[in-house]
Amino acid sequence: MESGKAQLVVKAPAKINLVLKITGKRPDGYHDLFTIMVPVTIYDTLRFRRGGSGIRLVCKGRDVPVDGNNLVWQAGEAFYREIGSEPDVEVTIEKAIPVAAGLGGGSSDAAFTLKALNRLYGNPLSSARLHAMARALGADVPFFLSCRPCVARGIGDLLEPLQKWPEFWYVIVVPPFGISTAWAYGQVKLELTQPLENYIVKVQDSLCSDIVPLLENDFETVVLPSFPQVAEVKDLLLRVGAAGAIMSGSGPSVVGLFRDPEKAKVACLSVKEKGESFIARAYRGEGVGQAEKA
Numbered sequence: 001m002e003s004g005k006a007q008l009v010v011k012a013p014a015k016i017n018l019v020l021k022i023t024g025k026r027p028d029g030y031h032d033l034f035t036i037m038v039p040v041t042i043y044d045t046l047r048f049r050r051g052g053s054g055i056r057l058v059c060k061g062r063d064v065p066v067d068g069n070n071l072v073w074q075a076g077e078a079f080y081r082e083i084g085s086e087p088d089v090e091v092t093i094e095k096a097i098p099v100a101a102g103l104g105g106g107s108s109d110a111a112f113t114l115k116a117l118n119r120l121y122g123n124p125l126s127s128a129r130l131h132a133m134a135r136a137l138g139a140d141v142p143f144f145l146s147c148r149p150c151v152a153r154g155i156g157d158l159l160e161p162l163q164k165w166p167e168f169w170y171v172i173v174v175p176p177f178g179i180s181t182a183w184a185y186g187q188v189k190l191e192l193t194q195p196l197e198n199y200i201v202k203v204q205d206s207l208c209s210d211i212v213p214l215l216e217n218d219f220e221t222v223v224l225p226s227f228p229q230v231a232e233v234k235d236l237l238l239r240v241g242a243a244g245a246i247m248s249g250s251g252p253s254v255v256g257l258f259r260d261p262e263k264a265k266v267a268c269l270s271v272k273e274k275g276e277s278f279i280a281r282a283y284r285g286e287g288v289g290q291a292e293k294a
């Protein structure tokens with residue numbers, strides 16, 4: 001274990017889903033998916049400081065639990081259990097990623113906590129071990145370990161990185177209410193979701209050239225009827241020039257895809273009254289390599 005590094009600051013990005021197909025329900029209650037996930041440049045900032053005793057959390061910016069319900073705490077606990085040490089870390093989270101918005105903030109924080117602690121302690125855990133721990137923390141957590149555009153299958157943990165990814169500016173609008181992922185899964189009628197085989201062929205043929213014709217999210221079938229504001233945001237993004245628009249995850253965030261940054265900026269201003277709005281690009285960092293020593 002290295003003792004020289006006592007502090008680390010990490011930027012944990014959000015994600016968007018541009019395709020999300022629910023393909024089945026497993027006996028353990030998880031759902032099987034086919035999804036395309038892209039990490040984007042909206043970040044929580046996590047500061048890890050070794051010392052004291054236990055795991056101490058401080059969160060600024062947004063309202064999330066700072067006890068054992070926080071995924072950072074759970075990731076920390078899993079890490080110390082795995083290396084067989086008593087916890088001794090304070091974590092400050094500057095939370096910029098909207099919560100329960102379909103942007104994966106909690107999962108990203110958890111993955112970057114695993115990577116940061118591993119680095120802070122001299123990399124005692126292998127990538128395979130980190131992946132297994134990430135999967136136990138949540139279906140989206142393994143994605144944030146590699147943190148690059150991926151096709152994900154299984155519960156979202158079988159990841160196939162996409163070597164090339166088209167350039168876009170993403171205007172992300174977060175209507176002012178949260179949607180519980182558990183509620184959204186409970187509403188989906190699996191027999192109504194479309195068969196996947198033809199779709200996958202279509203995706204493989206056109207990925208890396210243009211994602212716009214492929215945008216699809218099965219959760220829209222349950223979220224749009226219950227939350228018409230989400231449909232309004234989608235329509236507005238298209239009217240102000242998006243090449244395509246799609247809800248991310250189980251919502252309520254909606255992503256508009258723009259090829260032209262100027263159009264994206266103007267669009268971002270026009271959708272402001274619909275919710276918190278961001279312009280983001282695909283995150284190009286390299287996992288915890290993005291971390292910098294404080």
Ligand code: ATP
Nearest residue numbers: 070071099100101102103104105106107109181249
């Ligand atoms: P997904 O798309 O993966 O379902 P999401 O973006 O919709 O995720 P999150 O922002 O990750 O949802 O938060 C979901 C729940 O997790 C919230 O109820 C929140 O209180 C809890 N939570 C626990 N730890 C965190 C954290 N570090 N950041 C955000 N939420 C957290």
